[in-house]
Amino acid sequence: MSRTPFPTGPWICVASDLLGPLPNGEFLLVFIDYYSRYIEFKFLRSITSTTIIDVMKEIFCRPGFPKYLRTDNGRQYISSEFKEYCKVCGIEQIRTPPYWPQANGEVENINKLLVKRLKIAYQHKNNYKEEIQKFVLMYNVTPHSSTGSAPTQLMFNRLIRDKMPGIQDLGAEVLDSAERDQDCVAKQKGKESADKKRGAKEIDIGVGDKVLIKNVVFPHKLTPNFDPTEYDVLERKGNIAIVSRDGRRLTRNISHLKKIPIRSPSDSSSDPGSFPQVQVTPPEELTNTEQSEHQPAQTAGMEPPSLDQGLKLKLIKKGGMWEPASKSEGDGGSSDVSADVNDWFIISLLCSSSVTRTIDGPASPVRK
Known part of the structure; x- marks a missing residue:
């Protein structure tokens, strides 16, 4: 018995097969990577070559095109349309001998696990699509018996999160890297350029301030830019503020808020809507100096x-x-x-x- 050699990297040698029909008439198209044992699947109503090619385009747009694709001799895989697609994408198709499914044993073993899961869902009258999704997620994050690592770890060089807590959930310290530094520099340059172009300024709005909300809908030309209704700031996180009035809570960007300054009693004289107060001195309170300015000059020798x-x-x-x-x-x-x-x-x-x-x-x- 010969064994398939272990590939040199992920998603180089991939196997595919069709599972079905299911009780509702659907089929399950399965892909598995020989290196990482990573699984991709898709439920199908039609199993023509055109339908399978469309699904392959959808799946291969994420991990890329494999170098080798191992399939059986189903009519969908031996059609001229399927051969032309593999040729255009640079995929070498490897077909197993007729009536010898063991030659594609990796995907056949996965089909056995999927059928078992489908039977359990059918007996308990559960949604079999959701059950398959749960099973594939559990399978991709569980260390494989042959490789000792989880399929996603070998496929993406990271372990994706599921319901089970992992080491990545413990808040491990993230070390600085050249990519992180480059990202910070690029973001800072973009921020400075955008702020200069828009003339942005720091907005001094905090919790407890009274603000006006900018109108985003203008029924007519005379609609003011800000609604005269006053709101109280309840919470601010970064550029997002939560305001409230009469039990109504709204979430707005701080650029859509205008702070109402707090007026003290001493500022009443500077109110543009008030008239200036002028102190009038009665005529009887005029000083001798002021009266002398209005009296005629006295002639010498005359009283x-x-x-x-x-x-x-x-x-x-x-x-x-x-x-x-x-x-x-x-x-x-x-x-x-x-x-x-x-x-x-x-x-x-x-x-x-x-x-x-x-x-x-x-x-x-x-x-x-």
Whole structure:
């Protein structure tokens, strides 16, 4: 009895076979790697060469094309279409002798395990597709008796996670590597370039702040950029913040939030909506200095008139023009002036303590 030599690497020599039909009329297409014993499968309604080629394209897009593909002599595998596909993809097909399934023993052994699992699912009326998925996952993470390692360990150089806790779940320290350093440098360059292009700035938003949420739907052109409804920040993780109002919780990126500044009583004067307060000083509180600025300059040798006395000004009509009367004319009592009372006007300017009248220069003639 000859044995198949052990391949030099994963997914170089692969075996394939069809299992079925199942009670619902479906078939199970199985692939197994001779190096790692890793399994891939697919449920099929049709088992034509075209259908199998489509499934192989779907499976081979992940681990790649194998170098050798061992199959039986089913009509799906010996068709010209299947041969052409293997030729185009650089796959060398190895067919077993007729009526000698032992030549493809690796995949036949897997079929026995799958049939056993399907029988158990059928007897317990379980979903056989889910049962096959559970079995394949368990098989791929369990160390194989021939290799001593799990199929996924040999296939991907790592052990994939399942429900059973493993060493990778203990939080082992991850050592730095050149790939990690290169990734950090590339991400930092991308961040700096994007922040500079968008003019990004740090947003000072923390738990307990009151914020406004940016509108993402604009019913009309006059819709404001931010909704005036205030929300409270409950939690922040990185660039993600959770806000709440009246029991309603929303999750938003902090770039869609606008912080409402806290106003103190001293900031009320800086409110753009308030009017400035102007202090008005009553006239009676004017200082002597302020009053002196509004009083007329005093002539040397003359005393300013008292504010308590009335200032009388007499006008006389001369040549059709009204002019201030001199002292002799005002005291002499001219017959023309005394005869016609209407020709005299006496203007009294009574100055109180709250009003000050200033007369600059001679009085202007008044036309009647």
